[in-house]
Amino acid sequence: MIVEFISRAILLSIPLLYGATGEILTEKSGHLNLGIPGIMYGGAIGGVIGAFLYENACGNAAENMNPILTILIPLLTSILFSVLMGLIYSFMTVTLRANQNVTGLALTTFGIGLGNFFGGSLVKLVQSDLPSIALTKTSKIFKAELPFAKDLGWFGEIFLSHDFLAYAAIAIALIATFILNRTRVGLNLRAVGENPATADAAGINVTAYKYIATCIGSAVAGLGGLQYVMAYADGVWSNNAFGDRGWMAIALVIFALWKPSMAILGAFLFGALCNANNYVQGLGTETQELFKMLPYVVTLIVLIITSLRKKREHQPPESLGLPYFREER
């Protein structure tokens, strides 16, 4: 049971990790993107649309489907959706200098509406009895696991039994950590988020960094939505099933103190806490809900501790949420 618990926690943690890594990249450029829940939702529906179209094009027959295309098409449509939403956000907040919180919240509402619109349309299109759409054939290919994982007992189940997007999430988080801390691009990006005037004076193209960080961050976050549908939900899309994972990803950013490598551990902890209610005996419905609060409680505790300690490295990027305009006097 403990093995199943851990394996399940990892599965739950992956969308959060994607969301948090994406949000960290964006926040490092000084932009608090509260549109992440919407972008993750948009990334999910984008992938669903791609997969749906490809499955239909193959006549809904598994033997016609090319495994590489089955993965590539939803991946690209997912990224297309989330990057477009990232572009909207960047255009509003970087070029037009609109309020970041308002823009982000609007984008979240927009993303969920967009997802539900397309989701509902697809359900209607297939004339399904259930209010959901199942892409099990695509999901099967997404969830392909290593052939020898089953032979390795608990080790295999915990570490090797996951879908490739789960490993990609951890790889992306590690790569993001490396880029932020060990490369010139990372140094420049962090400078943009901390103090854009300084970065500008140092000859860094602040606008380009903000746009690119936001769009790459959105793409990464959108993959979280895709992974949720294809791996966690076995390819079944139903409106609003994604829940509050997007908000949890934003909480995770704070918990991880803006470090993608910390987000890996944090995501696992969040996944475990979200899941704990299913493994603790004798919980009623009301106490289950209390358990679901735990990730937020932990985030609050971390926030209180870091605020008290006031260590500068653990604070958010200094100009997070502030628009930058060079000629302001």
Add this chain to the structure above:
Amino acid sequence: MANQAAIELKNITKTFGSVVANKNVNLRANRGEILSILGENGSGKTTLMNMISGIYFPDEGEIFIDGEPAVIASPKDAFDYKIGMIHQHFKLVDVFSAAENIILGLEEQGRYNLKAAEERISAICDQYGFELDPKKKIYTMAVSEKQTVEIIKVLYRGADILILDEPTAVLTPQETQKLFAVLRRMREDGKCIIIITHKLHEVLSLSDKVAVLRKGEYVGTVETAKTSEAELTEMMVGKKISLNIERSEPKDAQVRLEVHHVDCSNREGTLVLDDVSFHVNAGEILGIAGIAGSGQRELLEVIAGLQKSDSGAVLYHNPKTGNVDNLQNKTPLQIRELGVRLSFVPEDRLGMGLVGNMDITDNMMLRSYRRGKSAFLERKGPKDLAEKIIEDLEVVTPGATTPVRRLSGGNVQKVLVGREIAASPTVLMAAYPVRGLDINSSYTIYNLLNQQKEKGVAVIFVGEDLDVLLELCDRILVIGSGKVTGILDGRTATKEQVGLLMTKTEGGEQK
């Protein structure tokens, strides 16, 4: 090469909206030479240097580097011409180490290598005699260390034209001497150094040549060896201009407000007011003159109860009761409860004085809402007051319901001053009340201040234009680096006297 100027400016003009920041400025600086740029606040020194370093682009005129015409459109272009500027407000990322800040934005060949950079930084430190740990984080540094980082940053980029914007403003005299030693070593190394300052003794002890700016215009360049403090002061403040501001004799002067030995430190722990003592009489205008940031703002805020002071006393002589109350470290509300009628026209009109998005009536209410008895707001009185101010002071506005932020600077100021005067104060403090105003609005404000004075109000006027101070004020208090450097009679003082006291600093006195 010997008579080729490292950098030359010809007829540079720059305007911001209707404000002319620089007008036809000509300047020349050679290698192996230190050039000082001297001028009062707002004389356009920093704007001029920002054009050389690519922050602003000149509207007119040409820049030559080593005799070649140069177009400097961005800070990056400036680096390419080997121009490095050390700003007054440091441009450093606090959570980065010194080395990370220094290599920020550099496009070097090869891998990102912090270690190699740290070694090069240490080599530069040894060459010129700096002391710096490249691994140290900026937020743990003292101001002088941060400045060192800024200077090494431009040297690391190979700059050979260095511009320093008031580098000594934040340094202690000892640190200043150290900095000057470094700058002299750079001069011997053949670098061209331009230093912006308003401290005369530094100009005289450090530079080879001095260029003087006054109100955006270029006055001239003189060789330091052939000039004197008196000549430079005159070049800086200019001849007295008559403004014909009315000034009545103060009647039956009695002390209204006394400030005794007030010390005040800012958040960084630096002393911004150092043993300040003076008094203001009822029915007079006391002018406060000084270089910007010498402690004027803190002084007014200490009196108004907006800033805590470390020691001293602020005594108010109440004309009604005859009591003497100490206002030190009381909140504005407590001060008002003592029956002190204090009005404050702050420097930051839309930040501290008025709420930009609210209309004139609502802004009037900000001062009177406490008087209301019922749970609902009483709008009649403030509305009448708003209309009275609009009429009396000729505020140009579509109506009392227009948001204040849509009014022009002069009209905003009229609304603010009008409201503060309507509270019939006994002490009126105004910080730079005519800044950014046109001539007519300025005279309206002067007249209002004079009316208050005749009513027996003690008026404190912080100004930057010496001509205005000399014609409007009965007495002028000069403040320099948080200290009172002199109190002069407004009727007999000369511009040079005030100018000299403004630039008199600790460093100068020690010599």
